[in-house]
Amino acid sequence: MPELPEVEIRRQYLETSSLHQVIAHIEVEDKKLLTTEYSTLINTLTGRQFVGTHRVGKNLFVLTDAPDVIVHMHFGMTGDLDYYHASLDRPRFARIVFEFTNGFNLGFLCPRKFERVGLIDDIDAFLKRKKIGEDGLVISLEDLIRQIQPKKAFIKPVLLDQHVVAGLGNWIVDEVLFQAYIHPEQRANTLTAIQFDQLHKAIRLVLETAIRYEATYRDFPNSFLIHVREWDNSPYDDVEAHKFCPRCGTRIERSEVGGRTTFFCPKEQVV
DNA sequence: GGCGTTGTTCGACT
DNA sequence: TAGTCGAACAACGC
CATH class of the missing domain: 3.20.190.10 (MutM-like, N-terminal)
Structure with missing residues (x-):
């Protein structure tokens, strides 16, 4: 992908x-x-x-x-x-x-x-x-805010829009929002300054981690949500183990946002 | 063998 | 008008 x-x-x-x-x-x-x-x-x-x-x-x-x-x-x-x-x-x-x-x-x-x-x-x-936006690895916090702030749509489809910030796809956006404690259906124009800061840091973290592990998902840290997707060889013997939030243990929820399959922690990512 | 998946484009609606 | 949203696209793996 x-x-x-x-x-x-x-x-x-x-x-x-x-x-x-x-x-x-x-x-x-x-x-x-x-x-x-x-x-x-x-x-x-x-x-x-x-x-x-x-x-x-x-x-x-x-x-x-x-x-x-x-x-x-x-x-x-x-x-x-x-x-x-x-x-x-x-x-x-x-x-x-x-x-x-x-x-x-x-x-x-x-x-x-x-x-x-x-x-x-x-x-x-x-x-x-x-109209390709700035690359996700180099965009500044200020530019990120400038791009997202005016939008009224859910934050997830906004982040998927290559005009806003370039390079984020479906699983990365889920991972970014998870790492930033933001619900995928929070309206973009309601993000607080703290959330923007967390979002900016999370984009960097997820992209740099994925590049470091050469996009081999099973090698990603256990603190990552990606393991719920059960792609390639899962590091877990117990398939149930990665259906839960790696931080709080709550069962990860699966829904559809903007027409894409979406995973999030219903306890830590609230609107 | 039907369904889900992936990113982008395009058309419709607000 | 511009922003938003969802359907359509091809073709594979499961």
Whole structure:
């Protein structure tokens, strides 16, 4: 589930695997995954090299050796990268493959085809056009308040809005609100100064923790709510153990807020 | 084999 | 008008 931390991991992966290699060809299984004409993509990138990366929220930008040629990648809900030797089988769902002249390939994995790849010529202009907010890792408390304060909606959907702050997805928002002791259905314009401070700190804590553990949920501290989601290999033998608040032991509640599944502690997160 | 899931976009409503 | 909200989208794992 590529939210900010997962995209950051992919950025580091691309940075350490795929820079400074000449692109020989690009295979695209489904043109719908492209936001740029296939012929333009091929003509522009063939013979070029990736030279650097940049990330804002869930958006990954790959710089090339041409200053105004930048590849934009969005991983949708399930996208991933896989760098592999051309002699090996193409990884499952590698629907876009950058083939380098050195015999290695960078596969862009798109299991559900919600992912997108395309060319842009200016990162700032792109962010402005898409109205992407400040990245969750760098936004200041003052800017966070300025973005959230005027909104009357529930705090959870506000935090999910990439225009407000970029990079938070469904589970991260639940985790952030849990760490900040804020109910997901509290109205954004009713947050107190103390709550804004807790919220700002919680965003940092959750994002930095997720990046430190390379977004491997089972390794997260036990104080995290994420374990109730029973994703991948739970660290608990007793499946019941993580259905309770790690701080107060109250049974975690599951509901729907803004159309998304939401977990929270009904005792510590009150409206 | 039907349902749940994920992020973004778009249309409808206030 | 702009803000808010919910449905739709694709396709997989369970």
